[in-house]
Amino acid sequence: MLLASTAFTVGGVVLLMQHATVKGTIGGALAAPFFGACAVLLVRRLIRNRPDLILDAHGLEHVQLGRIAWTEIAAVRIREMRIKSGVQRFIEVVLHDPAAYLVRAPRVVRATAAANRSLGFGPASIPATTVTARLEDVVAAMHRYHPRLGEHG
Structure with missing residues (x-):
């Protein structure tokens, strides 16, 4: 899941940087922060030294x-x-x-x-x-x- 979240975050950033289409820009604007936050939460969970x-x-x-x-x-x-x-x-x-x-x-x-x-x-x-x-x-x-x-x- 961490790998997928990271990949979608990067994909969202790429879409934002390209500005190719309005849909792509909106998709990037939604994907980058959402999947970036998911990646951060997953990393925190991985390094957490306590049971859930x-x-x-x-x-x-x-x-x-x-x-x-x-x-x-x-x-x-x-x-x-x-x-x-x-x-x-x-x-x-x-x-x-x-x-x-x-x-x-x-x-x-x-x-x-x-x-x-x-x-x-x-x-x-x-x-x-x-x-x-x-x-x-x-x-x-x-x-x-x-x-x-x-x-x-």
């Missing part, structure tokens, strides 16, 4: 979601969403008060909350691509840390 998901006695900390206390979580469940290339699995973190979480949630979570709600999901989910363990094992570990954690679905 940490569970402890107080709650969970996820690279995308930030910190969520066990007391804020009503339930967890493994969900699947059909996408063009197959199925995306994730852990949905069902919150007692989603609005209270969204006030302090990272910007990307706030930005995608409305889309998630329209698909029938809450604002907090952990994609399978961000954990190295099986999702079933992660959910089991969550229940070990917080036995009263519900499980829906």
